[in-house]
Amino acid sequence: MEGLPSGYRPNVGICLINHDHLGGIEDGEDPRSAAIRELREETGVISAEIIAEVPQWLTYDFPPAVKAKVSRLWGGEWHGQAQKW
Numbered sequence: 511m512e513g514l515p516s517g518y519r520p521n522v523g524i525c526l527i528n529h530d531h532l533g534g535i536e537d538g539e540d541p542r543s544a545a546i547r548e549l550r551e552e553t554g555v556i557s558a559e560i561i562a563e564v565p566q567w568l569t570y571d572f573p574p575a576v577k578a579k580v581s582r583l584w585g586g587e588w589h590g591q592a593q594k595w
Contacts, residue, residue: 518592541594
């Protein structure tokens, strides 16, 4: 994905995670499509419109205890997440 910082898990601003610890951008999926898919999967909302998007990725780092947990749940060694809002 264009402009995605290395070592950060790609994510969208909706940030929904279900009981199976799923959510985020799937391989080969663009952020806009991921946002609409996640909204539909997690809430059942099927009619939505994106009216604006931040042009760059926004990143944050996980605290050490969270990093260990999400690395185990999601697989891989993630510094944090990079999000599109």
